[in-house]
Amino acid sequence: MGNNPYSPHTEADRAEMLARIGVKDIDDLLAAIPKDARHPKLDIAPGLSEMEVQAHLERLAKMNTTAGDGPFFIGGAIQRRYIPAAVPVLALRGEFLTAYTPYQPEVSQGTLQAVFEYQSLMAELLAMDVVNSSMYDGGSATAEAAFMAVRLTGRKKVVVATEVDYTYRRTLRTYARGPEIEIVEVPNAKLTGSAEGAACLIVQHPDAFGTLVDVREIANAAHAAGALCIQVTEPHACALLEPPGSLGADIVVGEGQPLGITMSYGGPHLGIFACREALVRQMPGRIAGQTVDSNGTRGFVNTLQTREQHIRREKATSNICTNEALAAITAAVYMSLLGPEGLRAAARAGVARAHALAKRLAVLPGCSIANDGPFFDRFTLRTEMGGWDLRDALIERGIQVEATASSYVEGRREGRDDVIIQCTEMTTDEDEDALVDAVGQLARSSDKVAAR
Amino acid sequence: MGNNPYSPHTEADRAEMLARIGVKDIDDLLAAIPKDARHPKLDIAPGLSEMEVQAHLERLAKMNTTAGDGPFFIGGAIQRRYIPAAVPVLALRGEFLTAYTPYQPEVSQGTLQAVFEYQSLMAELLAMDVVNSSMYDGGSATAEAAFMAVRLTGRKKVVVATEVDYTYRRTLRTYARGPEIEIVEVPNAKLTGSAEGAACLIVQHPDAFGTLVDVREIANAAHAAGALCIQVTEPHACALLEPPGSLGADIVVGEGQPLGITMSYGGPHLGIFACREALVRQMPGRIAGQTVDSNGTRGFVNTLQTREQHIRREKATSNICTNEALAAITAAVYMSLLGPEGLRAAARAGVARAHALAKRLAVLPGCSIANDGPFFDRFTLRTEMGGWDLRDALIERGIQVEATASSYVEGRREGRDDVIIQCTEMTTDEDEDALVDAVGQLARSSDKVAAR
Amino acid sequence: MTLRTQLIPDVGAKTPVPALEPLLFELARPGRNGRHVRTNETAEIPDAFQRKTPLRLPELSEPQVVRHYTHLAQLNYSVDTGMYPLGSCTMKYNPKVNDRVAALFADVHPRQSYRTTQGVLALAYELEQLLAKITGMDYVSLQPQAGAQSEFTALLVFKAYHAKRGEAAQRKRIIVPDSAHGTNPASAAMCGYEVTTVKSDARGNVDLDALKSALGPDVAGFMLTNPNTLGLFEERVREVCDAVHAAGALVYGDGANMNALLGVARPGDLGFDCVHINVHKTFSTPHGAGGPGAGPLCVKAHLRPFLPKPWIVREADSSYHYDTAREDRAPAGLGDSIGTIKQRLGNFGVLVRAYTYMKTLGEEGLVETGRDAILSANYLLALLRPAYDVAYERPPMHEFVLSAAKQKKQGASALDISKALLDEGFHSPTVYFPLIVPEAMMIEPTETEPKETLEAFAAAMLRIAERVTTDPASVRDAPKHAPLRRLDEVGAARKPVLRYRGPDSSQGGNPLQPPSAARAEPVP
Amino acid sequence: MTLRTQLIPDVGAKTPVPALEPLLFELARPGRNGRHVRTNETAEIPDAFQRKTPLRLPELSEPQVVRHYTHLAQLNYSVDTGMYPLGSCTMKYNPKVNDRVAALFADVHPRQSYRTTQGVLALAYELEQLLAKITGMDYVSLQPQAGAQSEFTALLVFKAYHAKRGEAAQRKRIIVPDSAHGTNPASAAMCGYEVTTVKSDARGNVDLDALKSALGPDVAGFMLTNPNTLGLFEERVREVCDAVHAAGALVYGDGANMNALLGVARPGDLGFDCVHINVHKTFSTPHGAGGPGAGPLCVKAHLRPFLPKPWIVREADSSYHYDTAREDRAPAGLGDSIGTIKQRLGNFGVLVRAYTYMKTLGEEGLVETGRDAILSANYLLALLRPAYDVAYERPPMHEFVLSAAKQKKQGASALDISKALLDEGFHSPTVYFPLIVPEAMMIEPTETEPKETLEAFAAAMLRIAERVTTDPASVRDAPKHAPLRRLDEVGAARKPVLRYRGPDSSQGGNPLQPPSAARAEPVP
């Protein structure tokens, strides 16, 4: 009170509290702090009122061009999808939002049952045995999956396809510097031939460019070499494509954001992490499990905690503590609202739109679809302009697409320079028309190509 | 299910239900309906998905220019005020939002205590004895107050000041057609001389133009003539001005919208209704009261229900049933968050800005402030252009003000044609600069004046 | 985590008050506050006008306020927490998307020009058309803010209609059935009419003979709810309307039960001159702990001239404006209109929700709604019939009325049963209404309750009926598991406490009276 | 209206399951659904890729889903419902305005160009500066998504730093105090380090001699929490840091307890090379039932080259972009950076809230926060001292650790006391951590609890201590008033049930297995 508008202490309160403690001033409690370090000047501006801070943030927000402001085709791991109104109403209720890890399960059944349901729903979607309660995001889940494979196999080489999302590969490479795991990046086509001596093969399906990949073959190759198969996937794709558990994947990871979670410039999101039952004791992260109370009533607790840092410390399967439970709950609310039919419909809309759009773009002069095979709900558009220039020219027209950097490996440009076009159920006919128009115009202007 | 996305009945459910009822088809239950009237074709388009309806409503909403889109000075009964973030989070919780009138108080203590608190807070703000749980809005509250005065005095003449908000006066005149009450409209200055034979004098303070009015004098005149004094007021003004209860008002009404409720093109809002203790049995509307349960625990119920339509039918004090309880709860949340200091600050900001702005406008050529005396947080600006033309010219510049129609009585234009400028804490320096600039330019362009 | 009774600490009372949650005032401390709005400026207010009366509002920190209202909310039963079979109230599910889109219109002021509010007007215009189509009427006024205000508006329209025909002075009476909702006679009285009540017949219809003999040249109108408050469709509705019209009077339709008729039948096809809509019932807008609602009035063409002004006009270029000069500020064109009930478009924020609901359902969805509502009621009635008396034995529409007269004799009244239901985790039906059924229990399940929930409710009702036969005292003692035991309503009315006046109201009634030395919860 | 135990109807189980709320699957019926998203289009997917495995997700209507999650939410204890004195977690009030402004940034994709995200970058840039000022550090990475990930990031930075100096191979060990949080040793191990634990001294400090003897040329770094997990400020923090630096190692600051230091002292002034921030603790972002959080890493200039990329660059014209070529897609400028932990700016939606909080508090508010947090902890300790053993007798900072060793002897453990607190309406403190205090109860009230609430909590704790002396069995039997009685955690781990597999998992584990004839709640 006074300067912190959320503190309830009045001056009278403070005086009474100090008297009971038996000191004159709070400073009397700070003797352990080096004198010269006490009460630093921070050089921070005075506080704002709520009304002022709201206006300030609104000003900042207006400096962005949001996905809803114009035709928008950026996607990949993080997707602009329709979020039913009931999702935030339920998932952001104060009792979920302002609780913490359910250390006292008797007064945390809301969290625990919702997370248990998330695990159950996600397990069905992926056709996997066990799902944990969440990792930070798709990237760290991928890295932790690789670490888990290393622990399980005792091998220190991880083979990852170059068609795995570049952000995941970056995080993987960064994480790998810790335990000094060797990361080998090979194209999808070479994965099956690279299993020897590897802890795991990491494949993404649909891949970063939207291409469908034969995971079964890769899983077989991995298993034949004593390696694990880790599949990176996307939740909506699993509604229409044979799921990872049916393709032979041992560990499945991915980004759960498309399940009702806002894009929010990259987080907070939801790291999906699933594995086969036999591997669960090496799984990272919290897991909710069913049990009973002393009356025999069904209830839920966090279980298998002997894997975790707070019990096992340096022997834990991961250091993760705070996770993304609220995102898991959000995903469960989303899935329960959409149901199997809604989930399929959302997925189907993206696929249908992507294919229709690709057909229109492919016939424009100088344009082609650069995927290596059938694709799902995004595809790679190759033009004579090159991806980066095309992307920048489209921004000028209010259209946002992603230029692909697949071809940049550790800074070296190795191959193509295209754009990726992601469609979802939010893509509209007008969006598609605008893109086709713009690309048609741009692809024709050869001066741009010359200027590169 | 199927066509109504909120219905849970599957075809299997329906078949089982029909079987249990013992009929083949729902049509078998409709025998009482004239055959030719059954199953009318409605000629309504097929239903949309939630995603489609959201997009459709977003399109409609974009066709409006909102108050936040540019400098905004429209106000009066309904005001653009800062709504703290916690207000909707709390007041729109599902347990408040989707409950109804607390017919079962044992499972409605949330509503009842919140409404009791609203009554208590509002009574303090107005310095009145009793506040009811809400009327529809300021207009109907004014009309019901007049009816109450008629019942209490047995007189059928109601005198209302022309400086009372024009929408309230219209509603009053319309309501009065029912019991055929005579409505006499006189300027503020003539109120004291018009009390003879009247059931009540209705005065607004601050009045529709923002002018401060000597209510004490009017109340005294009313009481001397055996009439009641009804004061129309505004909640923020009561934080800084001597409140109605201290000025002699017998009944107080007003619009509670500025207390944390959105403008929403006019509703749903909050009709404030207060009176002296002695008059409570003639009060319209629901009232929450304190009691105890059979264990002696404090609780709340709707009380004094023998005034109400569901008990007294044609003898009730009003026909009101559904009211604006949620708005009352919202206002209570707002008042408890702002506290006396915050409420005063919000009110003060409007007053200070209005006075500063009036000073800048008054010195522009051809401009004057037309209030009859000191004003509160809005004032009347007179220009050579006239109010309607000025308003329209300002809209072209993205600035919204209200042209005053005070002077239109039953369609006859009687007097001035100005604009009213309302300030609140949401008014910014930039808003004020924009208005001063625009008025300065417009007031100078004599061609516009000629064109009238 | 429900609140348990606690002794309210620090209220300064001599003896601590047991309660579920302290009052705001009891939580306050002088000097506590947040910083939502602030200003450094001073207000120029002449001294004579300045507030001198102390402003005794509680001072609280935001965290306290959040907890307080979160606690209070959790004490409420609501549609979001369970089945709410309150007859006549249509407590159906309130779709969340409706709330979200309503917020898109939050920052628009009703006094803005039509030029800056084309979205509002387009929506309202289409909504009027949708309501006209659904009710079979010709024109709609969106102004009334609830059913009761719409009744009053309609009666003003009747008055103006008769006045136009020179019969205003003569037509002084409004007839209502004895099953009518209390707002009907109350509205009529408020409108200056005398009220005549006609009885119902053995099949739950208006007694046509009684009606005919009540009709005459002094009657302005007849107010009919159809399906009526027994949940029954008026079997001779056209004859009823014809009789009223033959007497030169008008038929008002109370549309509170319109949910039953969605796509099933239209008041406009049955002889009504007008009908009101409770959008907070039929069209799924949330009831807000008692309100808000909205009560559009739908009329046949002959009543149109009398509808409240302004009216929305649509131009050929799909632009919209009001029909009155200078926006609606100079109602030069008031004409025969009764005037204005509520500035412009009534409770627009509620109407947006209703519009969204209709667009979501579409024709087929609306039809399905009416039919499912009827199906659910008939199913639930079939499940309950074994244990309770049915007031009128013919298929109900969307709701039905049971009588607990038998149970009353066995020792537990409809009220007791309603409280026992709270213990079973259900809200109670409407009880003691309509007045013509003894120990009435009026049950409206709505179409949004799953079959399993109807079955669970029926099982609870049957368990209670069973308990009434074996242990009626336990039913009379209910509720035991609600947040509070039965509340003393008689005491509340006898010695009304209508606001908080501090722990010791004899001390001048200061709600901020500082805590006395006698704390409920001593500092350890 | 809290849920009471019910028999879950219709699950098809042979014997009905008592539970507070059915599982989604148990509420589902085939063919039920809403209409949130739909499409008429078909997807072109080669047959070989099409899903053939049944998609066994539950089908529910929206009203059911709303009720289900409303019920579940109400079963939770949360900051919005009561005091949550979980030590080390800083469960302070989470301002609602922070959530509202975060939504303004919801519809921005992390792969947008810097050109369309100037607002994001401006906010993030200023946030980095604010964090640097508050911690006394020079540079900040916003990427880590929680404290633990920030620890791991910092250790990667340490590794890169030593590698740059050619000492990577040699420096294989990380030292942590025995009071350290579990994430510290876990992060070190994950980063490929061996972990050495040093003990604490009698005053709750790191044992400086033990530390010195553990240090050597093979040590990469030392991880220190200050105030430590006992809530005590490290009395010889500068000597500790000097000793570590003298050995060529780096000092990592675990900033989980930064709330105590806000405006009181800065890690950067005390000798730390870096410190992480749990914004979900210190900066008031909601804990989300377990997460999300955000864990910015603040470093001194000498560690900057190793921070994750990309970095935000501010131009003279106040425009912003990333420091890498072609946005961050071509990290040509990776340089000495460890790489990328999380694309671009980490949990930006969380960071917006933290930024808003800092802007709201400002310098004076931040200072007041640290001081009030310390004041509250010391006050609460003073109230509790009469009944509980205090682990270390010197003034704590923002939290303190009691020992229930005495109570344990009397018949009730720290666990039992934690459950008894639930019955008193409070969340329990952190128990059995830190590991070095027997029967530890780690209590952090935070600055947002009113004095009266601290007193009520103390009164509850004292009542329980009293009960332990008179009736320990009743404490061991707690909780009795929580939604459930004590849960069997041992059983849960022994025979893990980690997902729902239908009422009869022997039947192939189909969660949608149709209801069996044996219904829990027979249709009446």
Ligand SMILES: Cc1ncc(COP(=O)(O)O)c(C=O)c1O
């Ligand atoms: C039959 C009937 N008529 C009229 C009304 C009055 O409607 P409202 O409550 O919207 O004023 C109601 C609702 O309570 C009703 O049930």
Ligand SMILES: Cc1ncc(COP(=O)(O)O)c(C=O)c1O
């Ligand atoms: C002292 C300490 N260090 C580190 C952490 C880990 O932080 P996080 O949970 O954000 O990963 C925590 C929090 O639980 C903690 O209390």
